[in-house]
Amino acid sequence: MDILSEIVANKRKEVEASKELYPVKLLEKSMYFDGKPVSLKKYLQREDKSGIIAEIKRKSPSKGMINAHVSVERTSIGYMQAGASGLSVLTDKDYFGGSPEDLKVARSFNFCPILRKDFMIDEYQVIEAKSLGADVILLIAAVLDKKEIEKLGKLAQGLGMEVLLEVHNEEELERSITDKVDLIGVNNRNLKTFETDVKTSMDLVEKIPADFVKVSESGLADPEIIKELKKEGFEGFLMGETFMKNGRPEKAAKEFIKQLEIE
């Protein structure tokens, strides 16, 4: 079984357990449930922002432990002060060392778009994302068919959230495009081999219809590459490890964003 199939199989069990522990009726009582989400699309298009979606991720299947002792409060606030356009918070525990609590902490300290970064396969998780205060959910084309993307996307949009669809190649892009998503992310990481190549973004960009905000994801570590991706039409840049491998991720983000020379 490849890692993605393993993560998804594990996620199915986890979601069933969560449904028992925290039924939807309870999630709907959250103080965030009726709140208006913050638009990532709008933040990515602000000229005073960097376009960086800065991620909080303690570990990953490709890199193992990256930063076990990160302070979500300090890092999330620091990322936004450094000029990030939004936050991405891993809520998967077993493979990424995150938790729903991490997202709640980031939400309570920041007014900015927050992406719930997880493996979404069930409507329950979309409702849970809203109850945690998320503004955006991720849908991964490699694990969902078009009907599932439309069902989960429609529910998220109905709750006021935006949807980031992640693709890795032309086949995934072609079979998944729908108006039930708002942003399209090109994952530079091959989730089977873990190899990252920014050429993946460069090659796919012209195939993405103009009405979607374009995000380049993973393996980004050089400000010059961000400048090139911007020229190609990308407005968002999802970055995790480059910042998280530093003891103070927010300081690494500040240094990096400074080099983008935002006016």
Ligand SMILES: O=C(O)c1ccccc1NCC(=O)[C@H](O)[C@H](O)COP(=O)(O)O
């Ligand atoms: O990062 C992994 O090893 C990974 C493995 C399997 C599925 C997803 C994985 N990563 C999730 C992500 O999409 C990244 O955290 C995100 O794009 C940031 O990437 P990076 O800047 O390379 O940390």
